[in-house]
Amino acid sequence: xxxxxxxxxxxxxxxxxxxxxxxxxxxxxxxxxxxxxxxxxxxxxxxxxxxxxxxxxxxxxxxxxxxxxxxxxxxxxxxxxxxxxxxxxxxxxxxxxxxxxxxxxxxxxxxxxxxxxxxxxxxxxxxxxxxxxxxxxxxxxxxxxxxxxxxxxxxxxxxxxxxxxxxxxxxxxxxxxxxxxxxxxxxxxxxxxxxxxxxxxxxxxxxxxxxxxxxxxxxxxxxxxxxxxxxxxxxxxxxxxxxxxxxxxxxxxxxxxxxxxxxxxxxxxxxxxxxxxxxxxxxxxxxxxxxxxxxxxxxxxxxxxxxxxxxxxxxxxxxxxxxxxxxxxxxxxxxxxxxxxxxxxxxxxxxxxxxxxxxxxxxxxxxxxxxxxxxxxxxxxxxxxxxxxxxxxxxxxxxxxxxxxxxxxxxxxxxxxxxxxxxxxxxxxxxxxxxxxxxxxxxxxxxxxxxxxxxxxxxxxxxxxxxxxxxxxxxxxxxxxxxxxxxxxxxx
Numbered sequence: 001x002x003x004x005x006x007x008x009x010x011x012x013x014x015x016x017x018x019x020x021x022x023x024x025x026x027x028x029x030x031x032x033x034x035x036x037x038x039x040x041x042x043x044x045x046x047x048x049x050x051x052x053x054x055x056x057x058x059x060x061x062x063x064x065x066x067x068x069x070x071x072x073x074x075x076x077x078x079x080x081x082x083x084x085x086x087x088x089x090x091x092x093x094x095x096x097x098x099x100x101x102x103x104x105x106x107x108x109x110x111x112x113x114x115x116x117x118x119x120x121x122x123x124x125x126x127x128x129x130x131x132x133x134x135x136x137x138x139x140x141x142x143x144x145x146x147x148x149x150x151x152x153x154x155x156x157x158x159x160x161x162x163x164x165x166x167x168x169x170x171x172x173x174x175x176x177x178x179x180x181x182x183x184x185x186x187x188x189x190x191x192x193x194x195x196x197x198x199x200x201x202x203x204x205x206x207x208x209x210x211x212x213x214x215x216x217x218x219x220x221x222x223x224x225x226x227x228x229x230x231x232x233x234x235x236x237x238x239x240x241x242x243x244x245x246x247x248x249x250x251x252x253x254x255x256x257x258x259x260x261x262x263x264x265x266x267x268x269x270x271x272x273x274x275x276x277x278x279x280x281x282x283x284x285x286x287x288x289x290x291x292x293x294x295x296x297x298x299x300x301x302x303x304x305x306x307x308x309x310x311x312x313x314x315x316x317x318x319x320x321x322x323x324x325x326x327x328x329x330x331x332x333x334x335x336x337x338x339x340x341x342x343x344x345x346x347x348x349x350x351x352x353x354x355x356x357x358x359x360x361x362x363x364x365x366x367x368x369x370x371x372x373x374x375x376x377x378x379x380x381x382x383x384x385x386x387x388x389x390x391x392x393x394x395x396x397x398x399x400x401x402x403x404x405x406x407x408x409x410x411x412x413x414x415x416x417x418x419x420x421x422x423x424x425x426x427x428x429x430x431x432x433x434x435x436x437x438x439x440x441x442x443x444x445x446x447x448x449x450x451x452x453x454x455x456x457x458x459x460x461x462x463x464x465x466x467x468x469x470x471x472x473x474x475x476x477x478x479x480x481x482x483x484x485x486x487x488x489x490x491x492x
Contacts, residue, residue, distance in 0.1 A: 008212040030222045037119035037160035038151040038230030048131035052109040062096030067467045082436040097436040107133035110448040112412040113402030118240030119230040121162035123404030163397040177261035179271040223419025249397040252469040259477035266480040297381045303374035397465040
């Protein structure tokens, strides 16, 4: 009997123009979101490749000069020498023999590889660049291109499939479900339907199942198409496991909104009031509450402004330039094993520049660490308060399965900091030793290889959101189906 009712209900809603209009809008939004998300990820990948190619080209040019110089020394005899830093062409050894010039004037771009689902939930990867330049400069210089405080980007975000699912899908669900019983009641057909061997719970279930089957088939079907179109790593198990989790999260989120529509239908009075109440609930849960949680996080744990970091860096640089001899002593104190014999400290431009950078790093790093610590506390607070809004839980879940979460980015940054220290240590040591780089040394330069975090860590962060949505759905769906026994069939 239930299958017959579901089939009848599906045929009924298929005859309404509103269904096809909603499906057309939904499909159009998914298609555009997939294109927009894929374009955003491709732009980052292409930007990383272009930056890396440019810097590699500079180092290859320096290496070619050292090869020519080595051949000349072998042919003419003499000593392979260390070049002093200069900013204009001249005679003598090429700049490629100077480790300080190579390490400071060229950068090694380190890249956070996107997961297969990155295009489905861009998150804040559009303002947190997945490729950063590592050189002998300070940590602030490495991360200065991150637009962490761009208010326009933070406010608008990206139009990706996650945006469609979190913001638009509930609207489509509520548009199809706000009058499940009220419309039948207002037309006077509800009592006639219930005169047949069917309970009101079965009737409600059939209406929900028929509508959910249509909408979720479109969402999940076009989600698979989007993955096949703009996704990557389709031949890896990781991508499909992540997509399976993406589907589970989408199903739980969608069923919550269907359950909410049932709840309002049971306790509502007419279709107009149901629609108004559901629209208000959507506004509160999807827009207002997430904004309040965000404001609470930034108020309780305010991060130091990027401007403060910049001002601190400039003050440290000014102080270093005023007292360059003291800063030079401090720099050599940190590298006692490389102090020249006779205490004749090098006074060239690059040594002084590195002494300045050393001073700036010591002055700014505590502020920068505090900046990162405050951002982490903000993220932790949002995770603790995620249960007050299904939209927050869904955003955290989709970012997590798509590899665009703040946690994965922090995991990447921690590896960048380690590599940054290795880079400075390698080139700084050889520079202070006045060791002339040879062509073969270019093969031994520090290399960066991102190590993905264990998937168990991803699941540990993901499960609270999924369980939260499951509990929320069960809590909401249980109440109306218990209360349906007291539903007034006839209008008063």
